Amino acid sequence: xxxxxFEHIVKRYGNVTVLDxxxxxxxxxxxxxxxxxxxxxxxTLLNLIAGLQDVTSGRIMIGERDVTELDPKDRGLSMxxxxxxxxxxxxxxxxxxxxLSARKLPKAEVNKRVKWAADLLQLQPLMxxxxxxxSGGQRQRVAIGRALVKHAEVLLFDEPLSNLDAxxxxxxxxxxxxxxDTLKPTIxxxxxxxxxxxxxATKIAVMNDGEIQQFGTPDDVYENPANLFVASFIGSPAxxxxxxxxxxxxxxPLATFADGSAMSLTDAPFDNDVQPDREIMxxxxxxxxxxxxxxxxxxxxxxxxxxxMVERTGSDALISLDFAGEHLFVRAEPDRxxxxxxxxxxxxxxxIAKLNLFDVQTGQRL
Amino acid sequence: xxxxxxxxPRKPQRIKGRSIAIIVFLSMAALFFCIPLYVxxxxxxxxxxxxxxxxxxxxxxxxxxxxxxxxxxxxxxxLTCEGLRQGFWNSVAILGPSLxxxxxxxxxxxxxxxxxxxxxxxxxxxxxxxxxxxPFQIIMYPLIRLTVSLGIYGSMTAIVFVHTxxxxxxxxxxxxxxxxxxxxxxxxxxxxxxxxxxxxxxxxILPMSGNILIVVLxxxxxxxxxxxxxxxxxxxxxxxxxTVHLANMVTVSTGTVSYNVNMAAALxxxxxxxxxxxxxxxxxxxxxxxxxxxx
Numbered sequence: 111x112x113x114x115x116f117e118h119i120v121k122r123y124g125n126v127t128v129l130d131x132x133x134x135x136x137x138x139x140x141x142x143x144x145x146x147x148x149x150x151x152x153x154t155l156l157n158l159i160a161g162l163q164d165v166t167s168g169r170i171m172i173g174e175r176d177v178t179e180l181d182p183k184d185r186g187l188s189m190x191x192x193x194x195x196x197x198x199x200x201x202x203x204x205x206x207x208x209x210l211s212a213r214k215l216p217k218a219e220v221n222k223r224v225k226w227a228a229d230l231l232q233l234q235p236l237m238x239x240x241x242x243x244x245s246g247g248q249r250q251r252v253a254i255g256r257a258l259v260k261h262a263e264v265l266l267f268d269e270p271l272s273n274l275d276a277x278x279x280x281x282x283x284x285x286x287x288x289x290x291d292t293l294k295p296t297i298x299x300x301x302x303x304x305x306x307x308x309x310x311a312t313k314i315a316v317m318n319d320g321e322i323q324q325f326g327t328p329d330d331v332y333e334n335p336a337n338l339f340v341a342s343f344i345g346s347p348a349x350x351x352x353x354x355x356x357x358x359x360x361x362x363p364l365a366t367f368a369d370g371s372a373m374s375l376t377d378a379p380f381d382n383d384v385q386p387d388r389e390i391m392x393x394x395x396x397x398x399x400x401x402x403x404x405x406x407x408x409x410x411x412x413x414x415x416x417x418x419m420v421e422r423t424g425s426d427a428l429i430s431l432d433f434a435g436e437h438l439f440v441r442a443e444p445d446r447x448x449x450x451x452x453x454x455x456x457x458x459x460x461x462i463a464k465l466n467l468f469d470v471q472t473g474q475r476l
Numbered sequence: 477x478x479x480x481x482x483x484x485p486r487k488p489q490r491i492k493g494r495s496i497a498i499i500v501f502l503s504m505a506a507l508f509f510c511i512p513l514y515v516x517x518x519x520x521x522x523x524x525x526x527x528x529x530x531x532x533x534x535x536x537x538x539x540x541x542x543x544x545x546x547x548x549x550x551x552x553x554x555l556t557c558e559g560l561r562q563g564f565w566n567s568v569a570i571l572g573p574s575l576x577x578x579x580x581x582x583x584x585x586x587x588x589x590x591x592x593x594x595x596x597x598x599x600x601x602x603x604x605x606x607x608x609x610x611p612f613q614i615i616m617y618p619l620i621r622l623t624v625s626l627g628i629y630g631s632m633t634a635i636v637f638v639h640t641x642x643x644x645x646x647x648x649x650x651x652x653x654x655x656x657x658x659x660x661x662x663x664x665x666x667x668x669x670x671x672x673x674x675x676x677x678x679x680x681i682l683p684m685s686g687n688i689l690i691v692v693l694x695x696x697x698x699x700x701x702x703x704x705x706x707x708x709x710x711x712x713x714x715x716x717x718x719t720v721h722l723a724n725m726v727t728v729s730t731g732t733v734s735y736n737v738n739m740a741a742a743l744x745x746x747x748x749x750x751x752x753x754x755x756x757x758x759x760x761x762x763x764x765x766x767x768x769x770x771x
Contacts, residue, residue, distance in 0.1 A: 162664050183671030195661035199683035208679060211670045256669070 112173025112263055113138050114159065114296060119168035121154055128154050129320045132168075136313065141290050141297045143307040146317035147343070152300045155317075156268055159298060161185050172264060183212045188257035189266040192273060194249045196241040202252050203228075203237040209256040227255040230289075247278045254286070258293075267299040271306060283309055304344055308332065316340050334466070338473040341393050341466055347428055349466065350394045350438050356467075356476075358386040365392055365467075369434035373411045377462040380476055390476065393466030396428065396441040400459040410459040413438070417454045420447050431456065520544060520739035527735050543736035547744060551737055553724040560741055562714070563721030567701060567748075569632055570717055574639035574700050579692055582644050583685070586651025587677055591663050601652070607645040616709060623710060630712030638706050643699075647692060654688040655681065690759040698749045718745050 115135035121128045128151045136142040144152040157163040159170060161182035170178045177185045188209070196205050206224045215223075228234050231251045241249055250270060257265055267286075271279045287310050290297055301307055307314050308328045316323045316331060316339070324336040335341035341349050354365040354373070363375040363384045373392070375384075406412050415431040415438065422428075427447030431438040440458055442450075450456060467476040515532050520543050522536040549559040556562070589597050619638055623629040628637065658681070666676045707717040722745045726738050753760075 160664070160668060162667065181671055182668045187668070189665065189668055191661040191665060193659055193661045195659065195665040197662065197666070197680050199680070208666075209669045211675060211679075212672065256665075260669075 112175075112296065113140075113171075114142075114264055114298065115171045116155070116158075117169040117171065119155070119158065119170070120166045121151075121158060121163070122166045127320070129158075132320070132322065134315060134322060134325065136296055136298060139294045139296055141287075141299065141310055141312045143311035143314050144298065144300045144317055145302065145304060145307040145314055145343075146323075147302060150317040151320040152302075152317050153268060156189075156266055156298060156300045159185075159264070160187060160189055160266055186262055187264045187266055188260045188262040189268065190250075190253045190257050190270045192269040194241070194253040194273075196249055196252055196256075198241055201238055201240055202233055202244070205241070205252055205256050206233075206259050209259050213260070223259045223261070227259045230258070231255045231285075246274050247282065250274065250278075250282060251285075254289070258289070262295070264296045264298065267297065267301075269301050270299075272301070272303065279306075286310060304346065308344075316343060318343075333464075334475070335393070336475050338391060338468045338470075341391075341468065345395065347396050347439050347441070350396065350433075351391045351468075352394070352433060352436065352438070353470070354390055354392050356384070356386060356388050356390045358384060365390065367392075367434050368436075371434075373462075375462065375465070375467070377409050378465045378467060379463060380467065382476055384476075389470040391468040391470055393468065394438075394460050395464065395466075396439045398461060398464045399440040400461075401440070401442055401446060401456070402458075404457060407459055409462050411462055412457065412459050414455055414457040417450055417452050417456055419452050420450055422447065429456070431458070516739050516743060520736055520743055522736050524732075524734065524736060543734070543740040544744070546734075547725075547737045547741040551725050551741060553721040560718060560721055560725070560744055563716065563718035564744075566632070566711075566715060566721075567718040570635050570639070570707070571697065571700050573636045574643075575693070575696055577636065577640040578643040578647055578696060579689070581640070582647030582692075583651050584677065585644075585648045586653075587655050587681055588673075589648070589652045590655035591658070591681075592673065601649070604645045604648055608649060612642060612705065616705075620709065629710065630715065632711070632715045634710040635706060635715070635717070638710055639700050639703070642706075643696060647696075650692060651685075651688065654685070658684065687759070687762060690756055690762075694752060694756055694760050697752050701749050 113136060116132055119129050119132040132151075132155070134155075144155060146152050154163065158165050159172075161177070161180060165178060168178070169176060172185065172187070197208060200208060203224065206227055207220060210220050210223065228237060231254060233248075233251060233255055236244060236248060236252070241252070244252065250273075253270070270286075271282050274282060283306060290310070299306075299310065311328050313325065314328055314331045315325045318339050324331055324340045326334075331340060332344055335344060335349075338351070342351065352367055354367045356375070357364050357366065363378065363380075363386070365373045365375055367373070400410070413431070413433070415433055418430040418432050418437065420427060420429050422444060425444075427442045427444045429440045429442050429447060429450060431440060440456075468474065469476055518535055519527060519532065521539050521541075523538060523540060523542070526534075526537050547560055549561065550557060551559050553560075553563070588594060589601060594600075619641075620629065623634040623637065626634075626637075628634040662680070663676075666680050670676055670679075701717075702719065703717065704719040704723065707720045708723075711717065711720060722741050725741055
């Protein structure tokens, strides 16, 4: 199971440049998720590895092989499509077998692999059926089976779960994760769903406008977003971003918000040297707030704010506070949230060490 | 993936003024075709004495197959008097190879144009599109010269060649447009699974082409069987299709005109495409409607 790397990939359609000098490497056995909004170039990137589209310039390596100019069938990959792309006139078994048609395999080996995939994905009872007679989840399992029988070194997934309903999606997510744990292939998985990315990936590449905004582990991307785009894209409910001005007062950094309130940033996680007098965004995750904190605690910023509304989302509740005219969302236990009415004032604490600070002008993390 | 069609019970509808108008119009349109056909059929079963009386709508006084058997076995076309038989078998011999050649070639070309990356595909399509609108009469003379220089002029091969060549532009466009609607992902998957042009065509594409094949089959059978101009232009002695034999029989300038034989001969010539319509008609309608729902 080799590493996959992209080197200086450029892709243009006519005058439109979709990817401009992109570099990215997936290590052997990694589960890489390409995550980004529609039109960010993630599917293009997947098609480029698969060989379904040609790069304008650059090099794609799989292991030690330069596959940039190879035909799709010779690249040693298999792919699962969003629409499943099962062959409608073939039975499930025929679909699995056709996946092996490019390889000149002995009949016994073909039978063995088809049986292996059928057992692994519980397709045995469906083998004689046509795709039209299968449910969405069954179709997706057949599509995955068709990809697996090839014993490809690299598996590609193109938004494979987005046509399924929420419950099936959760099940299939687990199944794919389990397959990765047992078979350990290198996986490149494209999605716009951050939950899929967070739950399955070992590495996430967040993309926007054809550029990789951040590449790292799910924890890293979530806790230390590299820029404003990643901060606002990852997380549901989204991170609170409050505009403030950064000043340095007697060597101590200080953020002043629009309503005049100030927050000491002495313990804040600055990656770079603090440069005063600039506009910043202070990012606070809704779940890091501490409810019902009174007085002041070391290393925490304290807020006392009026409640705008309370939302119950099921396992959680979300309280919207009025902070300098903007919403500030705080996650709360549902038992606690039922006692809060809009108009009440609540006091919350936020741990300074968990702040995310961004430069407004560059969008980059400070 | 086509899901099983859901049948909703139809709501009973009251007959409105508008639908009466439509029914009247449709009935008139149907009569427009049915009356001549009726005359054709009854005349072919009459004897000449009754025909000379001039009552064309009357039923035969005595029903007889004589005219039919004469038309099939004995009627004269030019100098030979062997009936329409020879023409029928000529037409069959022309139809078979023309169908296979024109459909096979245009299908594969359409598949390549729709689903594979090809240089100049757009230009090629545009040229095809233009060719589809060139009337046969304009290129008839060059085609005659071409077949002469190929040494096939006057043979069955020439007729088959011209039928095939003339059908290619339209058929290729039809197949290309049909294949263009096949979901892109299926082709991507097949390219990654197999990568073989012919294997994908035979195993994946051909089985999905049933509907459009029926449509094209009916179109081609009708147009090749009913063709007169190509047959009369490119066919030699003994290789002319049934329509040419029919025309020669009907336009005989000596003796009396045997209306009953002529009508029987015309019906005999028209029967094969009719049979095809009745057998394949159901699929034909499905095929035309299938554009949006296959895959």
